Amino acid sequence: MTKRYLTLLLTILIMSPLVAQKKSLKKARKKHDRGEYQVAIAMYERALEKGVNQAESNFQIAEAYRLSNRVQLALPYYKGAIDNGISNENAKLYYAFALKANSQYEEAEKELEQLVANAEDEQVLEKARLELDNLRNLKSIKEKNSYYRVRNLKAINSAEAEYSPIYNNGELYFTSSRGNDKIYKATGTSFTDIYKVPTKGAIVDTTAIEGLSNLVNSPKINDGCVTFSRDGRTMIFAKGNSGRKRGTFDVNLYITRYRRGAWSEPQMLSISDPNAWDSSPAFSRDGRTLYFASNRKGGKGGTDIYSAKLDGRGRWGNVRNMGNVINTTGNEMFPYVADDGKLYFSSDAHPGLGGLDLFVAERKSGKIGIQNLGSPINSSADDFGLFLYSQEKGFFSSNRAGGQGDDDIYTFINNDPNLKIVNYFLEGTVVYQPEDAKEELLDNSRVQLLDSQGELIEEAVTSKTGKFRFRVYEGENYVLVGEKDDYFTTRVDFTTIGKSVPKEQLTQMVTNKTFTTKIPLDQIIIEKSIVLENIFYDFGKHDIRDDAAVELDKLVNILIDNPGISIELSSHTDSVDDEEYNRKLSQRRAEAAVNYIVAAGIDKNRLVAKGYGEAQPIAPNTNPDGSDNPEGRQKNRRTEFKVLKVDKVKEQEDQQQDDLEDDEIDFDENLDDNNDN
Incomplete structure (x- = not known):
C-alpha cells in the first residue's frame, strides 16, 4: 500500500509541472x-x-x-x-x-x-x-536619383508614437500614444489619441498641442488616422482596437462634423465592415470619394486599398477594391490622393527597402505605373502616412532608427526641377433638345467615363444644372456614356490627344486646364419612329453594305446600353416599281438588318423586322406637276426603328450585374477624382 502511494505521489510530482506548463501555453x-x-x-x-x-x-x-x-x-x-x-x-x-x-x-x-x-x-x-x-x-x-530632403520634426515627436500627419485649416493633426495612461495589450504601449497643433508649414507651436475632445478620443480605444473634407468641417477617422472583441478586427471608420464650434458625436460609417479592420481613410479633393485600407473578405491579400463613393443623397456606398495594380498578397494601406491625381500609398509587398515603403501610382497614356519613392523617404523600417502640404513639401511617418522614440513624424522637401504639373479636367452638361423647344438641362443623370478599351474609369451624377466633371489625362481617347430614366443611353467620344499644354509654357507650379463637352439625350417615346441615317442598299438588293454596317453598329450599341427596350426595325422604299415588289424588298432588307444585329449578340426576342415598302412615305415621291422628286424619294428610302416597349425589370437586373462585375476594379477605375483645385 505504501509502495503504491509513493509511486502515485512521484507521478503527481513529475506530471504537475507539465500540466502547469501546458495550461500556461494554452493561456x-x-x-x-x-x-x-x-x-x-x-x-x-x-x-x-x-x-x-x-x-x-x-x-x-x-x-x-x-x-x-x-x-x-x-x-x-x-x-x-x-x-x-x-x-x-x-x-x-x-x-x-x-x-x-x-x-x-x-x-x-x-x-x-x-x-x-x-x-x-x-x-x-x-x-x-x-x-x-x-x-x-x-x-x-x-540607385534612383532622389531630390528629397527629410528632417525629423523633433519639435512635435516624443518617446511615444506620433504618426499620420494631416494639415487642416492652419493646424497639423496627428495620431499619438502620448498622454494616455491606459495600456493597449497588443503592443504594451499606450492607446492612441488624435492631437492637433497650430502650424505654419513645418513650424509648429508646441505650446499649443492638444488632444481632441472626449467625443472623439476614448481612453481605452485607439483613435487615429484622420482625413478632412476640403472645407475642413467633416472628419473621418479610425476608431477601434479596444481589446474587448475577439481578434483585432474591430477597427472601424467614423464620421464627425464640426458644428457650432465643436465636433459632433462620431457615427460609424455604413461602409465599414464590423468584422474587418478598416482604417487609414483619405478624402479625394472634391470630397466625393473616400479611400481606405481594409482586410475585409474578398481582398487580394492582407490589407487592400478600397474606394467608396458619396451619392446624391450624401450616403457613402459603392465600395470597390482598387485591383491588383495597387493591391498585392501583402499589405497596402495609408492612401493619399494629391492635387495632381497621383495616389500615394504604403506597401510591404511591392519592391521596397524595408517593411512598409512609400509608393506613388500615376496614370500615363491609359496605363498605371507604380514607383518606389526611394531613399531617403524610404528606409529599412516602416515608412507611411504621407501628406503633401504643397506640391514640393509635406509630411510622412517612420519608425526608422535615429528617431525620437516609436513612430515619428518627418517633414520633406522635393527639389525636383520638373515638378510643374498640368491637371486636365473635362466639364460637361447632359441635355435634352425637344423639337422646336428650348434645350433642357438634365439633372440626376448618370455619366460614365470609359477609356478607349471600354473600361470604366470614373462615374458621376449630374447636378441640378445638368453638370458633371472628371479628371482626364493627356494623350488619351475616352467615351462618355450618359443615361437617365426614360431617355436613351447615349455615347459621346472625347480625346485629349493633341490638346496638351507644352511644358515650356508652364509658369506656375500647378496649372489647371478644363475642356468642355455636351451629352445630348433623347427621350424614349413608345412608337415614335427614329430614322437611322446612312443605311444604304445596292439597287434592288438587301445585302448589308459596309457603310450600312457602321450605322447598324451604332444601333447595336443603343440596344446594349438600353437593355430594357424592344424595338421594331423597319425598312421603307420610294414608289419606283410596283407596290408588292417594294413591300417584299423592304421586308428582306429589314430582316437582313435584324439578322446583322442578332449576330452582334442582341437577343432576337427584342427585335421585330417590318418591311413597309412604299406605304409610309415621309416626303412626296413626285412634284405637284407629276415630275420626279429625287430628294423626296431619297428621304423615303430609309431605315427606322421605334421602341415597342421598355422592360424596367430587365434594366435593373443588368445594372445590378454591372455593379457586381465592377466590385473588383482596377486602379485606373478609382484613381481619377473630380478635383476641385
Missing part, C-alpha cells in the same frame, strides 16, 4: 488569438526561460511582434524557432522578412532562395517568390 495562445500580443509575448518569454517548447514559443513571440507591426524585433525569435526545428514554413518566410526589416538584405535573399527551392506550401512559395523578386530590384531603387 498564452488564447491571449495571442485575442490580439493581446504584448501579454502573450510576456507569457511565452517565461516559457522560454523554463525551456518549454522552444520552437513553438519562439515562433509565437516572433508572430506576436510581426502582427503588432514590430517585425524588426521578431528576428531573433524566428531564428530561435528555426534553430529548434519548427516545421512551419512561415517561420522561414517571415525570418527573411525580418532580416530585410533589419537591413540584412543579402541574408534575406539567401533565405528566400532556399525557401523557393524547397517550400511545399503553395502560399508560402508564392510570397517567397514575390519577395525574392523584390529584393533583386533593390539595386535600382537604391
